[in-house]
Amino acid sequence: MRRILLATVAATSLVLAGCGGSSDSGGGGLDDVKVSSAKTPKVTVDKGFKVTKTETRVLKKGGGEKVASGDSLKISLAGVNGTTGKQFDSTYATGKPVTFTVSDGMLPGFVKGLVGQKIGSRILVAIPPKEGFGDAGQPSYNIKKGDTMVFLFDLVAKIPDEVTGTSKKLPSDLPQLKLDANKHPVSFTKTKTMDKKKTKESTDVVIQGKGPEVKSGQTLTVQYVGQVYPTGTVFDESWSKQPTSFQIGGDGLIKCWNDTLIGQKVGSRVVIVCPADKAYGDKPPAGSKIGKGDTLIFAVDLLDAS
Structure with a gap:
């Protein structure tokens, strides 16, 4: 199954830059979202959850490098539709993080939630429609117009930009x-x-x-x-x-x-x-x-x- 981070890049473009905002959900915002401590964590979001701008909550602060736009990352994730309270995606059950590059081609809410966070962190990110899929929604994940998305992210690792080491000469029969x-x-x-x-x-x-x-x-x-x-x-x-x-x-x-x-x-x-x-x-x-x-x-x- 193609995960949402990858599927959207291929379709309408999925995550982008900044860092967090405040919640307008009428309650405690992301403070009201519960995450279990299980190996495959359950993210509990009350039905009708909404925000008007991207909000980030750090559940565990990592000790690694800060994420910058342009970084390639390995991330474990779970996504919940704030309107229905139902999970629409998760990588935790397989134990295989997704790999992607934080870039201008992604949904603005993802980058706003991720840039500036430290590798090793566990964070919650709430993304309103205007910084997500907009009025079009994302039918393949049952995300409709007006739906806020809530994501749990574990920032597993930053992938190197290049390989390093001493170069060897190619054989003389090659360019x-x-x-x-x-x-x-x-x-x-x-x-x-x-x-x-x-x-x-x-x-x-x-x-x-x-x-x-x-x-x-x-x-x-x-x-x-x-x-x-x-x-x-x-x-x-x-x-x-x-x-x-x-x-x-x-x-x-x-x-x-x-x-x-x-x-x-x-x-x-x-x-x-x-x-x-x-x-x-x-x-x-x-x-x-x-x-x-x-x-x-x-x-x-x-x-x-x-």
């Missing part, structure tokens, strides 16, 4: 990796000894991470740049935007990524050559800069797997 001033990969450049007709899948670790090995089925968070091999057009990258998360081992990825990233260690930078038969073959994505039969080369920073 060399070009870095910007921040040492972020931006493209691959021509060398005299590179193989212009390389057609076999290959993997080279240029920064060796020390984290756990990536397993099939995990949610993988990465930064990457992809280029037509050997020194063609850069057709996609995440560094100018934000890290991207996806399930590794699934059908949503080109075969080459599943072949090469599973088993690599988190914290690594991996360079992958993907021949056409392990990438898009004769059916490249519509409107992309990838041509039929193109071999591709990627630099991928493995930031997190969970």
Whole structure:
């Protein structure tokens, strides 16, 4: 099941910046919301609960870094509809936090509730419609016009922005990796000894991470740049935007990524050559800069797997 934090980003856009407000619910606001101490916590909200601006209540203050806009986070959550008092989403039962980036593409109420909070904290956030889904609501979660949403968030961890470590040189038969001033990969450049007709899948670790090995089925968070091999057009990258998360081992990825990233260690930078038969073959994505039969080369920073 796609959780609300992810589903809304894909649909109408889900969380954004600031920190807390006061409640206009007519009672004690979030002070009246009860949270059990169970491993799968129950959030009890009286029917008809409303706020007119985002309100945040810290139940437990963590000792980690403060959350800033642009941070990628791992969060456990439960969501309750204030109008009905019914829970519409929870990650606690599975024990798998969601991963997302706090950005302008999210609902304003989420960022207002999260920015400035410390990693390790447990917080309640009440979000009014104007800072949530507005008049459109969110039918897939039975959230209607006028419904206030109440969320319990456990801020599990902040995901690193990049991998760090000593870089190794790529083999001489590959184009060399070009870095910007921040040492972020931006493209691959021509060398005299590179193989212009390389057609076999290959993997080279240029920064060796020390984290756990990536397993099939995990949610993988990465930064990457992809280029037509050997020194063609850069057709996609995440560094100018934000890290991207996806399930590794699934059908949503080109075969080459599943072949090469599973088993690599988190914290690594991996360079992958993907021949056409392990990438898009004769059916490249519509409107992309990838041509039929193109071999591709990627630099991928493995930031997190969970």
